[in-house]
Amino acid sequence: MVSELAVQTVWDWRIAAETLLGGTAAVVFILATIMSLWKPTEHRIMVKSGIILAAPLAISAVLILMTEIGRPERMFFIFRNLNSMISTGSVFLTAFIVFGLATTALLFMKWEKPMRALMVVNSFIAVGVILYPGFIFGAVNAIPAWGTAVMPVLILITSVLTGIAVITLSTAGAYFVKKGKAGKEAESSLRSALIFTDVSIGVAALQIITVLGYLVILGRGPALAVEAYKLVMGPLAGLFWGGVVAIGLVAPLALLPIAKMSWMKGERALLLVVFASVLILVGAILLRVLILEIGVVDPFFPSEPLKH
Amino acid sequence: MVKYGMVIDLDRCIACQACTIACNSENNTSVELDYDKVRLGVSWHRVLAVEKGEYPNASVEYIPRPCQHCENAPCVQVCPTAARRKREDGLVLIDYDTCIGCRYCLVACPYGVNVFNAANLKKEEYRNPDAAGNNAGSPPYQGVVEKCTFCVHRIDKAVKEGKKMGNPDGEVTTACNQVCPAGARFFGDLDDPNSTVNKLIAKRSSMRMKEHLGTNPQVYYLK
Numbered sequence: 001m002v003s004e005l006a007v008q009t010v011w012d013w014r015i016a017a018e019t020l021l022g023g024t025a026a027v028v029f030i031l032a033t034i035m036s037l038w039k040p041t042e043h044r045i046m047v048k049s050g051i052i053l054a055a056p057l058a059i060s061a062v063l064i065l066m067t068e069i070g071r072p073e074r075m076f077f078i079f080r081n082l083n084s085m086i087s088t089g090s091v092f093l094t095a096f097i098v099f100g101l102a103t104t105a106l107l108f109m110k111w112e113k114p115m116r117a118l119m120v121v122n123s124f125i126a127v128g129v130i131l132y133p134g135f136i137f138g139a140v141n142a143i144p145a146w147g148t149a150v151m152p153v154l155i156l157i158t159s160v161l162t163g164i165a166v167i168t169l170s171t172a173g174a175y176f177v178k179k180g181k182a183g184k185e186a187e188s189s190l191r192s193a194l195i196f197t198d199v200s201i202g203v204a205a206l207q208i209i210t211v212l213g214y215l216v217i218l219g220r221g222p223a224l225a226v227e228a229y230k231l232v233m234g235p236l237a238g239l240f241w242g243g244v245v246a247i248g249l250v251a252p253l254a255l256l257p258i259a260k261m262s263w264m265k266g267e268r269a270l271l272l273v274v275f276a277s278v279l280i281l282v283g284a285i286l287l288r289v290l291i292l293e294i295g296v297v298d299p300f301f302p303s304e305p306l307k308h
Numbered sequence: 309m310v311k312y313g314m315v316i317d318l319d320r321c322i323a324c325q326a327c328t329i330a331c332n333s334e335n336n337t338s339v340e341l342d343y344d345k346v347r348l349g350v351s352w353h354r355v356l357a358v359e360k361g362e363y364p365n366a367s368v369e370y371i372p373r374p375c376q377h378c379e380n381a382p383c384v385q386v387c388p389t390a391a392r393r394k395r396e397d398g399l400v401l402i403d404y405d406t407c408i409g410c411r412y413c414l415v416a417c418p419y420g421v422n423v424f425n426a427a428n429l430k431k432e433e434y435r436n437p438d439a440a441g442n443n444a445g446s447p448p449y450q451g452v453v454e455k456c457t458f459c460v461h462r463i464d465k466a467v468k469e470g471k472k473m474g475n476p477d478g479e480v481t482t483a484c485n486q487v488c489p490a491g492a493r494f495f496g497d498l499d500d501p502n503s504t505v506n507k508l509i510a511k512r513s514s515m516r517m518k519e520h521l522g523t524n525p526q527v528y529y530l531k
Contacts, residue, residue, distance in 0.1 A: 010414040010424070070409015070426060070451030077389035077406055086388035086412055139386065141521050142418035295415070 008143060008295035014068040016288035018061045019133035020162060022093055023155065025057035026126035027163020028170075029100060031196070033119040040112075045178075045189040049170040051107050051119070055100030057166075058093060058129070085139055089132030096125045130159045143295040150214045154291070157207045162284045164196045164203065165277035172274050193270055197256050200273075204253045204280065211245065211287075232294060240290055248283010252276040311398040312458055312473070313498035313526040314485075315505045315514070316372050320492035321355075323370035327484035327493065328353045331374075334459065334483035337423075350423050352456040353484055372493070374484060375400060375421040375456035376517060376525035383413035383422065391452075398498070398526055399458055407452035414453060418518045419525075422455045458495075459483055473497075477504050498526060 032050025035043040066072040078090045099122035106115035134152025141147040171193040178185050215232065232240050255276040259269040331337075331353035356371045381400045384392040391406035392413060414422045459482040463473055472478035474496035475485040485493040496505040505528070508514075512530045519525075 008415060010411045068410075070411075070424065070453075071407065074389070074406070074408045077391070077408055078410075079388075080406075081388055081390040084386050084388040084412070086386070086410060090388065136412070140415050142382065142416055142420075146415075 018065045021061035023159025024162040026129035029054035033123045046171045046192040085136040092128035165280040243286040311499040315494040317492045317530040330483040330487040379524035382416040386416040404449040409451045
């Protein structure tokens, strides 16, 4: 017989990884597009790394998903019900990968104008890739910890944070590779890598507010949500408060403003931003995994008897 | 149009689990399920034990739980492959040849009625390889999600043979209803005002699980 609330074990870390990789890829692509339209020459390295990274990140998301499902050889059936958020998301993800690969091809062929046009089109598709995981979780009323209005926002902000972190890290990587060789390119990639510092600060602050709002909603929700809240206070509390909040949000929020200070210039500032970006990635991965872990399923929980 | 539904009298249920065993045997569910490193028996039907009250006035209520065959089934809505479908007679079924085993239905179902057959088992590792009923649990239907079908194979056969479905109104009923020694289970047409299931719902105080979610389950519990 079944008598107790059960923590959902249906979806594991692979769903967290898949949705995070897809969202991160999409944000990376959008940022590369913005930079290519704004100051393409100055941020050439960032644009290039963004384009090159986006499609493989999204492809890796699909590959991880394929290890998670029971019959991966039937993957092509996944587009059959567009009322399902998984179907809709798969359409976005597939289109994003196709256009992303096409953009990469145009980049290497140096066809700049069609490449930029394609980037703009794919950026709209990327918005769908960022948003759909939030609605996949948000549509699950059976698990109160997921079926909240905050969930899509939480997922969106996490993707923005990780997207910024990844494009910052890749541009910083390019700087460290190039710094001994081409002086001008290294200088511009250094500037590029620091360009989203202000945005990161703002988004991390917003994420703290969203996470706190999520906890308030869990605590005020029906009985099951209270159980989920207990989990956040219980065995997962260390990972949540230490990993997600302290390492993933508060520490970057403390470090990133230091990188903006006048005495922190050049490479020192960059190293601090790189460190903060790594912390952001760790926190975001943990948050996505914990969202899955706190899901509590109560197979019964009946409503009141009908009155006759 | 027929709309099949079930009524379970909780005052009569003695939690003997005959319904669960009959379901396992009829539908040839696997003896073991290798999922999440835990080996469990697969049951499409369960009897839930729900604690009520506080000490010293605590008690346990036993609630048999088949698939609720919801009118607005969340599993049908979320299934990306459209493997889930709602038939005109109210049954929520799975096309095992289309299901990709993404398990979105598992997390979307508020009643926890779905099971994922992840095991790579041989035919003899299933409870009843020669079962007359649905053999979704036996090879080759692996890597897909399974659940209670209200014994659709019995329903379809009865309809084909011109027999009437229902317990006690008809000649054929589901396996779980057939074996209930306490006479706590009833099955029939919810669209027929003269059916026993409808009369019981009208006459007795009843409830449905998690009605606030708007799923409109087709299983009623008498209290």
